[in-house]
Amino acid sequence: MARNPNRPLSPHLTVWKWGPHMLVSILHRVTGGALATVGAAAFVWWLAAAAASPEAYATFLHWATGWLGILVGIGLTWAFWQHTLSGLRHLVMDSGAGFELGRNKFWALMTLAGSLVLTALMWLWIVKGVH
Amino acid sequence: METETPMETPIARVRGLGSAREGAGHWWGERATSIAALVLYAWLVVSLFRLGRLDYATVREWLADPWAAVPMILLVIVTFRHLRDGLQVSIDDYVHDEGNRFFMLLLINFASAAGAALALFSVLRIALAAGAAVAGAPGH
Numbered sequence: 124m125a126r127n128p129n130r131p132l133s134p135h136l137t138v139w140k141w142g143p144h145m146l147v148s149i150l151h152r153v154t155g156g157a158l159a160t161v162g163a164a165a166f167v168w169w170l171a172a173a174a175a176s177p178e179a180y181a182t183f184l185h186w187a188t189g190w191l192g193i194l195v196g197i198g199l200t201w202a203f204w205q206h207t208l209s210g211l212r213h214l215v216m217d218s219g220a221g222f223e224l225g226r227n228k229f230w231a232l233m234t235l236a237g238s239l240v241l242t243a244l245m246w247l248w249i250v251k252g253v254h
Numbered sequence: 255m256e257t258e259t260p261m262e263t264p265i266a267r268v269r270g271l272g273s274a275r276e277g278a279g280h281w282w283g284e285r286a287t288s289i290a291a292l293v294l295y296a297w298l299v300v301s302l303f304r305l306g307r308l309d310y311a312t313v314r315e316w317l318a319d320p321w322a323a324v325p326m327i328l329l330v331i332v333t334f335r336h337l338r339d340g341l342q343v344s345i346d347d348y349v350h351d352e353g354n355r356f357f358m359l360l361l362i363n364f365a366s367a368a369g370a371a372l373a374l375f376s377v378l379r380i381a382l383a384a385g386a387a388v389a390g391a392p393g394h
């Protein structure tokens with residue numbers, strides 16, 4: 124089926140002025156994409172390894188606690204919190220609330236700040252628990 | 255004025271140009287799974303913090319408990335439904351070639367079904383193995 128070029132497309136990133144709301148909106152998709160692929164794969168690996176054998180679980184832990192695993196882990200933790208907070212903001216906006224310019228920008232910035240703080244707190248807790 | 259007779263039938267001209275009448279259902283599904291995910295991931299985060307460690311024995315013992323296995327099964331179902339719906343929106347928005355779009359949608363459907371099946375099987379394997387061990391233990 125040929126696409127009709129007269130039909131509207133999703134907004135292109137290049138024609139909009141960047142702002143916190145724009146950044147948070149695209150981050151919602153980027154973090155969602157990362158969680159849906161890398162995050163889901165790591166999650167399934169964790170469960171499948173725990174179900175398989177102590178050896179399989181040891182292999183998982185070996186990768187998860189290596190520098191690559193920690194890097195991916197920190198990235199996924201941030202993606203999780205950013206997507207969660209941004210998702211909460213979207214649920215509020217779905218009700219028709221929070222579209223005033225000032226309020227919209229404020230809560231967009233809050234999701235960015237919140238995800239960084241929660242990621243830092245979580246990894247502080249993990250690091251303290253390890254030692 | 256003479257108008258050219260179109261080669262296409264009217265149905266061929268409108269096909270694919272209108273609503274598939276499924277958009278609202280997809281939209282609601284994404285919201286419903288996002289709210290369910292909020293509850294279930296709050297449970298998961300609290301549970302993992304309470305466990306404190308994620309070694310083999312701790313995780314096995316935790317998932318052997320129905321109070322952990324059942325929410326985990328729900329979490330897997332909700333997660334894979336939500337990520338399938340979310341990926342579909344991205345593909346619908348950014349993959350403009352019909353052939354590629356069809357292939358990508360097929361891929362995310364297959365991949366999310368496979369991921370969900372493997373995750374569910376894993377949780378059940380741990381939970382049911384523990385149940386079988388209890389049932390088979392002396393004194394029962």
